[in-house]
Amino acid sequence: MIDTMMAPTVTLAGLTVDVNEEGFFLQPEQWAETMVPELARAEGIADLTDRHWQVIRFMRRQFEEKGTGPTVRVLGKTSGVSIKELYQLFPKGPAKVAARIAGIPKPRGCI
Amino acid sequence: MTEHIVILGAGTGGTLVANRLRRLHTDEDVRITVVDQDGEHLYQPGLLFVPFGLAHGDKLVRPRQDQLHRGIELLQVAVERVDLADNRVVLADQRTLAYDVLVVATGATLVPGETDGLVGPGWMERVFTFYTLAGATALADALAHFDEGRLVVNVVDMPIKCPVAPLEFCFLADWFFQRRGVRDRIQITYVTPLDGAFTKPVASKMLGSLLKEKGVEVVTEFNTGTVDGAGGHLVGYDGRTVDFDLAVVVPLHGGADYVARSPSLGDELNFIPTNEHTLQSRVRPNVFVIGDAAGLPASKAGSVTHFEGEVVCDNVDRFLAGAELVDGYDGHANCFIETGFGKALLIDFNYDTEPLSGHFPYRIGLPLLEESRLNHLGKLMFEWVYWHLLLPGRDIPGVGSTMPRSGKRLVKTHQEVKA
Numbered sequence A: 001m002i003d004t005m006m007a008p009t010v011t012l013a014g015l016t017v018d019v020n021e022e023g024f025f026l027q028p029e030q031w032a033e034t035m036v037p038e039l040a041r042a043e044g045i046a047d048l049t050d051r052h053w054q055v056i057r058f059m060r061r062q063f064e065e066k067g068t069g070p071t072v073r074v075l076g077k078t079s080g081v082s083i084k085e086l087y088q089l090f091p092k093g094p095a096k097v098a099a100r101i102a103g104i105p106k107p108r109g110c111i
Numbered sequence B: 001m002t003e004h005i006v007i008l009g010a011g012t013g014g015t016l017v018a019n020r021l022r023r024l025h026t027d028e029d030v031r032i033t034v035v036d037q038d039g040e041h042l043y044q045p046g047l048l049f050v051p052f053g054l055a056h057g058d059k060l061v062r063p064r065q066d067q068l069h070r071g072i073e074l075l076q077v078a079v080e081r082v083d084l085a086d087n088r089v090v091l092a093d094q095r096t097l098a099y100d101v102l103v104v105a106t107g108a109t110l111v112p113g114e115t116d117g118l119v120g121p122g123w124m125e126r127v128f129t130f131y132t133l134a135g136a137t138a139l140a141d142a143l144a145h146f147d148e149g150r151l152v153v154n155v156v157d158m159p160i161k162c163p164v165a166p167l168e169f170c171f172l173a174d175w176f177f178q179r180r181g182v183r184d185r186i187q188i189t190y191v192t193p194l195d196g197a198f199t200k201p202v203a204s205k206m207l208g209s210l211l212k213e214k215g216v217e218v219v220t221e222f223n224t225g226t227v228d229g230a231g232g233h234l235v236g237y238d239g240r241t242v243d244f245d246l247a248v249v250v251p252l253h254g255g256a257d258y259v260a261r262s263p264s265l266g267d268e269l270n271f272i273p274t275n276e277h278t279l280q281s282r283v284r285p286n287v288f289v290i291g292d293a294a295g296l297p298a299s300k301a302g303s304v305t306h307f308e309g310e311v312v313c314d315n316v317d318r319f320l321a322g323a324e325l326v327d328g329y330d331g332h333a334n335c336f337i338e339t340g341f342g343k344a345l346l347i348d349f350n351y352d353t354e355p356l357s358g359h360f361p362y363r364i365g366l367p368l369l370e371e372s373r374l375n376h377l378g379k380l381m382f383e384w385v386y387w388h389l390l391l392p393g394r395d396i397p398g399v400g401s402t403m404p405r406s407g408k409r410l411v412k413t414h415q416e417v418k419a
Helices: A033-042 A050-066 A072-078 A083-089 A094-101 B012-024 B044-052 B133-144 B165-179 B201-213 B302-320 B373-390 B411-418
Strands: A009-012 A015-018 B003-008 B030-036 B040-042 B061-063 B072-076 B079-083 B088-091 B096-098 B101-104 B108-110 B149-155 B186-191 B216-219 B224-228 B233-236 B241-243 B246-250 B253-255 B287-289 B333-340 B343-349 B358-361 B365-368
Touching (some): A009 A033, A033 A050, A033 A094, A050 A072, A050 A094, A072 A083, A072 A094, A083 A094, B003 B012, B003 B096, B012 B302, B012 B373, B044 B133, B044 B165, B044 B373, B101 B302, B133 B246, B149 B165, B149 B241, B165 B246, B165 B333, B201 B216, B201 B343, B224 B246, B287 B302, B302 B333, B302 B373, B343 B358, B343 B365, B343 B373, B365 B373
Parallel strands (some): B003 B101, B030 B072, B149 B186, B149 B246, B186 B216
Antiparallel strands (some): A009 A015, B040 B061, B079 B088, B108 B253, B224 B233, B233 B241, B333 B343
16 A cells, blocks of 8 residues: 555555655656556556556656656647546546656646 | 847847847847847736736837847747748748847747636636736726625646746735725635645745735645636636636746747747757757747746846857857746735745745845845836846846855755855
């Protein structure tokens, strides 16, 4: 189980990873796709669909290309999933939740 | 050989870069052409004061031409697109401008149409923005007659120009309604997509408690999906709603429209990918970017543009001379935050250092992160500084382009001293 409020490290798919107090990965390279179902369950997502995966993989690619995850608005423009659907997939806030599941830092969009 | 520098945009950044470069080069060495779609230069920091009758629109606007030094050609025409591959700009009248160096200074554009319902029923009647002169002027009239109900101030999403302006609007609204004797019948609610009042932790805490002190309710992590002007509510993508009698909305921002028509120039929001220290674009070595047009992790604010100016000019020169560019820009930003009742706060920060307390620019100076009358006077004086020092591209005495550290209470410095 992941206690995102407390844990400096969590164990996922048998591996130990470092996260911050908000549950964002501190070292994105520690992430693996095998951790996704467990990470998603912790966010209250029991049924991982292809659409979820599309967003998660997109987040991951964006991070690898640009060094930061996209904001909701950019996700809506570029991921192939509309903002409305993004909120259906990740009701608690697509950018943050999908970033946590994709193992990348909190999106930096807001300056 | 005469090099041709083309600058797109004659706002804060375009004007100060043109003037600085003009002073650095003879007419034989460098030809400078500036392009802007209209002839009026608006002092944007003044917009905040218009809704409260503290500034008037006609005083905030001056001719663009008058802000540019002799020897700079200003073309008043829209840009159709930039052809990076051919090093040329195509203008709306089909003329083309070939350039050796291009400086993109076309700022950020409001895109209210991107939010459902925002420009629908109620727009400019009970839903306003103060980010345009027309909006700020219309809002002045609405506020003068607003005697009871709920005023909602909403930022749809970041990035926006001057991220502190919507907070200042709340502070001034509190002061304005108190002065009119109606404050007890009016609720003020600040609705933000952020998880606090502001983006930087120390300033966010300070500004958050100031909002609380002034009786401003704060709704956080609200992503506005629809503005229902007729029904009087904001609807979030997550289903939450916020009711209003009067809404002041800061619309979504994007880069200029022509960026979308220019192959490979901009990102998905039409901002230009830019090196955060050299201010050279990441799209072509002979393209530089200044101000809000840049896709940088810095605030979209006049002070940022001002501090970038020196670095952009230096690096344009270096590029023309075939020299190595300097990593000169540190993300320095400096904002006066008007808090009402003749007082203001001052914050000063860069990419690595968040706004801290202390004094600016030295140990003796304006108080940082603290309300004072001196800061309010500083903000008022800035208008003169803007037209007479900043746009002409002159240095402001005591204020360099990198963030000063001497007057700040830096935790790290403390430890360094001990060690």
